[in-house]
Amino acid sequence: MIGSDLLGIEHLERSDIERILDTADHMREIGEREVKKVPTLRGRTVVNLFFEASTRTRASFEIAGKRLSADVVNFSPQGSSMGKSESILDTARTLDAMDPDAVVVRHSTAGVPKRIADVLAAPVINAGDGAHEHPTQALLDMYTVRQQKGRIDGLTVTIVGDIVHSRVARSNIQGFLKMGAEVRVAAPPPMIPAAVETLGVKAFTVLREALDGADVVMALRIQNERLMGSYFPSVREYSATFGIDRAKLHYAKDDAIVMHPGPVNRGVELSHDLTDDRPSVILDQVRNGVAIRMAVLYLFAGRPRSGPDDGGKL
Amino acid sequence: MAHADATGSGEAPRAGEAARQVLNDTGIRRALMRIAHEIVERNEEPEALYLVAIPNGGVPLARMLAANLHEVADVGVAVGVLDTTLYRDDLNHRGERPPLRHTEMPSAVDDRVVVLVDDVVKTGRTIRAAMDALMDFGRPRAVQVVGLVDRGHRELPIKLDYVGKNVPTHPKESVRLRGSGGGLDAPLEVVLLGGGTAGEAR
Numbered sequence: 001m002i003g004s005d006l007l008g009i010e011h012l013e014r015s016d017i018e019r020i021l022d023t024a025d026h027m028r029e030i031g032e033r034e035v036k037k038v039p040t041l042r043g044r045t046v047v048n049l050f051f052e053a054s055t056r057t058r059a060s061f062e063i064a065g066k067r068l069s070a071d072v073v074n075f076s077p078q079g080s081s082m083g084k085s086e087s088i089l090d091t092a093r094t095l096d097a098m099d100p101d102a103v104v105v106r107h108s109t110a111g112v113p114k115r116i117a118d119v120l121a122a123p124v125i126n127a128g129d130g131a132h133e134h135p136t137q138a139l140l141d142m143y144t145v146r147q148q149k150g151r152i153d154g155l156t157v158t159i160v161g162d163i164v165h166s167r168v169a170r171s172n173i174q175g176f177l178k179m180g181a182e183v184r185v186a187a188p189p190p191m192i193p194a195a196v197e198t199l200g201v202k203a204f205t206v207l208r209e210a211l212d213g214a215d216v217v218m219a220l221r222i223q224n225e226r227l228m229g230s231y232f233p234s235v236r237e238y239s240a241t242f243g244i245d246r247a248k249l250h251y252a253k254d255d256a257i258v259m260h261p262g263p264v265n266r267g268v269e270l271s272h273d274l275t276d277d278r279p280s281v282i283l284d285q286v287r288n289g290v291a292i293r294m295a296v297l298y299l300f301a302g303r304p305r306s307g308p309d310d311g312g313k314l
Numbered sequence: 315m316a317h318a319d320a321t322g323s324g325e326a327p328r329a330g331e332a333a334r335q336v337l338n339d340t341g342i343r344r345a346l347m348r349i350a351h352e353i354v355e356r357n358e359e360p361e362a363l364y365l366v367a368i369p370n371g372g373v374p375l376a377r378m379l380a381a382n383l384h385e386v387a388d389v390g391v392a393v394g395v396l397d398t399t400l401y402r403d404d405l406n407h408r409g410e411r412p413p414l415r416h417t418e419m420p421s422a423v424d425d426r427v428v429v430l431v432d433d434v435v436k437t438g439r440t441i442r443a444a445m446d447a448l449m450d451f452g453r454p455r456a457v458q459v460v461g462l463v464d465r466g467h468r469e470l471p472i473k474l475d476y477v478g479k480n481v482p483t484h485p486k487e488s489v490r491l492r493g494s495g496g497g498l499d500a501p502l503e504v505v506l507l508g509g510g511t512a513g514e515a516r
Contacts, residue, residue: 023413026417027414030400034452035451038447038450039400040400068400298411298414299411303406303410
């Protein structure tokens, strides 16, 4: 059983993940209606507390909240004073006094959502913290795979790119393993965390071997500025060795799908044509992101503090 | 279906609990045939009919009603499925979120005579939720309601247009439609489970 906050995939059990994905299945149908709104969270307030810039994830949570009739407030503290943890907690306490029903937190430092959850009465949903976790991204990725493949159990998922700095990779590794998939990672050696194989993941430094027999190929975004020089010689070199194009995709299964959390550096992680066309499912991921976040808000936000029948647990 | 029954978990019958049959498969079929005749009698334009089932119990009943309407009036009536969970009025008072169910509305409701189909009607709150949900899909010309079993105990001013059978019950008892395979496959029956006696035993 999971608690009242969604801080990471780490804390979820397989049955919890399945419940969220099943709920998202029904939420997706609402997005196909003419009136894309249900009254479920009417009179409830969802605060998007984004310390780190993000257009896509924030918009996705905002649309999700609005489709459930919640009042969504975007709060993006800026400036150097926000770097200090006391200021962060002060901000959180100030928000808490406004009685939100859920707070969605993104921060560039790992662990901030947890610290905020410790002082906040409202449920906290982690929308990405440093290189730690990005649970809703992993949930929407698992959902997209299940939608495309009909299952997750028994599939081979290869994650390619900057594993060591990636919260998306960290959440997805745990999620897909819990759902019974084989997970492989492929990257230049400095981008593979030292202990990654202890999680039950197979690490590869040769892309061809990692892709052999893969059902799902997930490319991660390369943060060019930060990494150039220290992790790989040049963007061109990275793209030649680890960038996915149709030729390299031949190593994977014939019906393999290609995923990317976005935004794509076109021609770096993915070739131009793969970014736009099948078998990439990038726009499905975006669409499913709204349904997953509706499911998460439904399951976590606006429940009474401690329910009579379950003690506040999901 | 009453809210307490809707989750399927709140009053789950324990193994070996006595279930009294209040309607058998023949009785259900007979009631649905009579209701089909009543629907045709009341609606001069059967082409405008649109059966909308409230899951889970309403779904097999709506399909049977559609077949009956085809037989009685020679019309093909559309069948939709509308989950009311996200429209419930008790969501903010429960710690646990009820699971969602499938919604599939194959045609527009505008200017149609929508006939909501539910298996067991008690408080009327599910019908209220279904009407709100329906209005989000458009503007039906009229809304009518079929309840296979009417238990009474209404908490809202809602009246059924077509009733299979009135079954007087204790509010704590549970009435459910169930099928032979544990799901909702034929043959069907409606049973009354002694929630009241279980409550007294505690």
